[in-house]
Amino acid sequence: MSSMIRKGLGYTSLAVMLTAIFMVFDWAPTEAEQGIAQRIFYFHVPCAWVAFAAFGIVALASLFYLWLGERIWDDLAYAAAEIGMVFCTLVLLTGSLWAKPIWGVWWTWDSRLTTTFILWLMYGGYLLLRASADDSPQVARFAAVVGIVAALDVPIVIVSVRLWRTIHPAVLITKTGEHGLEDPRMVVTLLVSLVAFTIFFIWLLMLRFAQLRARTRLCRMGQEIALAEVRAGDA
Amino acid sequence: MEHFTFLVAAYSAIFVVIFLYVLFVWRRQAALEAQLREMEERMKELNEGSRGDESLPSRHP
Numbered sequence: 454m455s456s457m458i459r460k461g462l463g464y465t466s467l468a469v470m471l472t473a474i475f476m477v478f479d480w481a482p483t484e485a486e487q488g489i490a491q492r493i494f495y496f497h498v499p500c501a502w503v504a505f506a507a508f509g510i511v512a513l514a515s516l517f518y519l520w521l522g523e524r525i526w527d528d529l530a531y532a533a534a535e536i537g538m539v540f541c542t543l544v545l546l547t548g549s550l551w552a553k554p555i556w557g558v559w560w561t562w563d564s565r566l567t568t569t570f571i572l573w574l575m576y577g578g579y580l581l582l583r584a585s586a587d588d589s590p591q592v593a594r595f596a597a598v599v600g601i602v603a604a605l606d607v608p609i610v611i612v613s614v615r616l617w618r619t620i621h622p623a624v625l626i627t628k629t630g631e632h633g634l635e636d637p638r639m640v641v642t643l644l645v646s647l648v649a650f651t652i653f654f655i656w657l658l659m660l661r662f663a664q665l666r667a668r669t670r671l672c673r674m675g676q677e678i679a680l681a682e683v684r685a686g687d688a
Numbered sequence: 689m690e691h692f693t694f695l696v697a698a699y700s701a702i703f704v705v706i707f708l709y710v711l712f713v714w715r716r717q718a719a720l721e722a723q724l725r726e727m728e729e730r731m732k733e734l735n736e737g738s739r740g741d742e743s744l745p746s747r748h749p
Contacts, residue, residue, distance in 0.1 A: 490691040493698040500702070539709045543702055550698040554691040660713055667720050674727050681734050 455663070462656040469649040473642070481642040484635070493551040495642055499650035500543040501569075505607050506654065507537030508576065512604035515597035527593045528665040530600050534579050536657050541573045556620065564617035568610040575603035588672065 477495045484491035510533035518526035548566065549559050560566065579599045586592040614621055634640050 488690055489695050492695055496699065496702055536709075539705060543705055546701045546705070547698045550694050550701065554694045657710075657713070660717075664713065664716055664720060667724070671720065671723055671727065674731075678727065678730055678734065685734060685737060 455659070459656060459659050459663075462652060462659065466649060466653040466656050469645065469652055473646040473649040476638075476642040476645055481638050482636050484639070487555055490551055490554045493547055495646045496650075497544065497547040497551060498643060499646045500540045500547060502647060503650050503654045504537045504540040504544055504572075505611070506651075507533045507540065507658070508572070508604045508607050510658070511537060511576075511579075511600040515600040518597045519594065519601075522590075524593075524669055525666065527597065528669060529662055530597065531583055532658055532661040532665050534576055534583075534600060535661060536654065538573070538576050538580055540654075541569070541576065544569060545573060561620070563621050564613040564619045565610060565621040568606060568613045572603065572606045572610060575599070575606060579603060588669075 473495070477492055481492065481495065483489055511530045514526045514530035514533065517523075518530060548569075552561070553559050579596060582592070582596055582599065609616075613619065634643065
């Protein structure tokens with residue numbers, strides 16, 4: 454049943470993603486000031502949304518793991534952190550490729566860029582910890598604490614453009630409360646891209662989570678077999 | 689068409705990174721399936737080797 458849902462989500466995300474690509478390159482009008490480089494934004498924002506959603510799931514799942522101590526929550530947090538890291542990397546990459554033609558520099562220590570980079574570093578640390586240490590409950594608990602603390606940076610990234618002086622554009626909602634997209638087709642294109650990335654994220658998360666669950670079960674199975682082998686040897 | 693290169697580079701980066709991650713997930717899936725088959729074989733051997741021994745582990749779904 455869950456494999457059917459996964460397959461359906463996979464095909465749906467592919468279809469919506471192709472629609473979004475068509476809209477980005479053919480349907481949405483070219484922005485007057487930034488020109489063609491503004492089209493990077495249609496996939497840059499959904500990447501940020503997926504990264505934030507993934508890190509939010511890491512925090513929630515880690516909280517549940519610390520509270521209940523059930524391995525399923527740790528597996529969910531690990532899967533979400535990995536996907537969040539992929540999309541956070543894409544946010545930094547696409548942001549840099551947008552900044553060069555618009556600002557004239559690849560990188561600047563702007564508040565939003567800096568807080569996003571800190572977020573990337575913290576989850577990089579989280580994944581390094583998971584990759585280098587064993588699968589013991591102590592490591593899982595420590596990783597859960599890191600996952601929760603790192604997720605505290607997400608709201609800071611979101612409000613950074615309002616808290617500090619910044620050159621990062623507030624495209625979705627400006628300081629005057631309006632949105633920065635001049636044409637309704639731009640808004641629709643962004644919404645379709647957001648839907649495409651959200652479905653893709655759910656599909657990826659289900660897939661990776663199922664894998665991590667299977668890995669956990671395999672580990673237990675391996676331990677049981679080793680025990681049975683010892684008993685068989687004794688008999 | 690000024691800045692077209694940056695647009696192409698940004699979308700290429702997105703698709704390449706996503707493709708690489710999906711490839712990584714797909715390879716992990718193949719490795720897990722191989723590991724599962726190996727364990728099932730081992731379990732079968734153990735069950736055949738000592739039939740009736742209640743201490744053997746039950747099969748996982």
